[in-house]
Amino acid sequence: MDKRIYLCLAHMSGKEQDFIREAFDTNWVVPLGPNVNAFEDDLKHFVGQNKEVVALSAGTAAIHLGLIQLGVSAGDEVICQSFTFCASANPVAYQGATPVFIDSEEDTWNMDPALLEEAIKDRIAKTGKKPKAILPVHLYGMPARIDEICAIAAKYDIPVLEDAAEALGSEFKGQKCGTFGTFGVLSFNGNKMITTSGGGALIVPDEAAKKQTMFYATQAREPFPHYQHEKIGYNYRMSNICAGIGRGQMTVLEDHIAHHRHVHDLYAKAFEGVEGITLKSNPDDRFNANYWLSTILIDPEKTGTNYDEVRVQLDAKGIETRPLWKPMHLQPVYVNNPCYVNGVSERLFNMGLCIPAGPWVTDEDVAYIVEQIKACLKK
Numbered sequence: 001m002d003k004r005i006y007l008c009l010a011h012m013s014g015k016e017q018d019f020i021r022e023a024f025d026t027n028w029v030v031p032l033g034p035n036v037n038a039f040e041d042d043l044k045h046f047v048g049q050n051k052e053v054v055a056l057s058a059g060t061a062a063i064h065l066g067l068i069q070l071g072v073s074a075g076d077e078v079i080c081q082s083f084t085f086c087a088s089a090n091p092v093a094y095q096g097a098t099p100v101f102i103d104s105e106e107d108t109w110n111m112d113p114a115l116l117e118e119a120i121k122d123r124i125a126k127t128g129k130k131p132k133a134i135l136p137v138h139l140y141g142m143p144a145r146i147d148e149i150c151a152i153a154a155k156y157d158i159p160v161l162e163d164a165a166e167a168l169g170s171e172f173k174g175q176k177c178g179t180f181g182t183f184g185v186l187s188f189n190g191n192k193m194i195t196t197s198g199g200g201a202l203i204v205p206d207e208a209a210k211k212q213t214m215f216y217a218t219q220a221r222e223p224f225p226h227y228q229h230e231k232i233g234y235n236y237r238m239s240n241i242c243a244g245i246g247r248g249q250m251t252v253l254e255d256h257i258a259h260h261r262h263v264h265d266l267y268a269k270a271f272e273g274v275e276g277i278t279l280k281s282n283p284d285d286r287f288n289a290n291y292w293l294s295t296i297l298i299d300p301e302k303t304g305t306n307y308d309e310v311r312v313q314l315d316a317k318g319i320e321t322r323p324l325w326k327p328m329h330l331q332p333v334y335v336n337n338p339c340y341v342n343g344v345s346e347r348l349f350n351m352g353l354c355i356p357a358g359p360w361v362t363d364e365d366v367a368y369i370v371e372q373i374k375a376c377l378k379k
């Protein structure tokens with residue numbers, strides 16, 4: 001094949017340029033305006049549950065503003081998922097607080113509820129105070145066991161901030177990921193389910209929380225004619241130009257999700273009966289992943305190869321893949337943080353690959369990718 005197949009390339013509807021042109025024509029070339037309002041409205045209707053949505057400059061900014069509004073500050077601990085991208089945990093460190101890492105369970109690869117409860121009890125025993133927040137992730141778009149996580153959070157009266165950056169459109173029991181916790185986080189970075197080139201959003205419980213989020217996102221300016229500041233704020237609002245891209249993308253969001261699921265289904269059929277290759281799929285029908293990226297585990301014993309050899313071979317054949325996230329408790333920057341581990345995320349990291357799933361991946365591409373993966377197997 002002469003073209004290169006990427007994991008998840010941005011894909012435009014064509015309407016993005018109209019919204020951007022409108023912004024230029026009306027001179028709304030600022031980090032607020034009609035596109036921002038309309039994009040927030042589109043997202044609000046998409047996620048449902050009577051939530052409000054604030055469009056921000058990045059998913060990372062959304063996590064940061066969620067933590068600030070949950071009162072996370074220096075000396076606090078926040079329970080994080082270890083198996084994730086660093087942006088889930090870094091904003092905890094921005095606040096001078098400590099991420100405490102929890103390993104994954106096998107079914108969803110997300111935060112293990114049993115370890116979560118063990119960690120809460122242990123942190124209270126060791127530090128004399130409760131963790132300030134729980135930050136589970138719906139990794140690769142697979143919903144976490146969010147009902148169990150929320151039940152434990154409620155039992156100990158600790159708020160949940162859901163990282164749904166990779167899970168726009170994923171559902172647990174028919175409810176959209178990002179709407180279970182006090183706050184939920186979305187990302188529209190270049191490779192996500194939809195993109196605004198860069199951007200994110202915070203899903204918030206009500207209008208008051210929306211106002212407060214916008215206040216922190218615009219340098220915490222108090223309502224005076226002059227510039228009065230009583231709190232530390234941030235420059236985190238989404239630009240009206242980026243929101244124009246977002247509005248265009250909302251017109252194809254359902255198509256994108258359907259396509260990612262279709263690609264996953266094709267992989268599922270093609271890998272049936274292939275010894276040593278396991279495609280990650282919904283554990284049962286309560287889970288409805290968006291399959292942002294399809295992921296496979298490669299068993300070295302059964303295949304005679306490993307994820308890294310396969311990655312290098314596929315790269316030579318024009319196929320982009322990526323190792324699964326390296327768990328945070330194994331990252332040098334977090335190596336001294338408290339962690340509660342069971343070996344699951346480390347094992348996944350040593351066996352897994354993300355394979356292409358984006359809107360540009362065709363049925364023929366999937367067949368070619370599977371053929372090339374099979375060609376790597378030595379047993």
Ligand SMILES: Cc1ncc(COP(=O)(O)O)c(C=O)c1O
Binds near residue numbers: 187
């Ligand atoms: C799990 C997870 N959390 C947070 C983020 C941060 O989002 P952003 O890149 O929009 O800051 C990302 C993606 O980049 C992510 O994959």
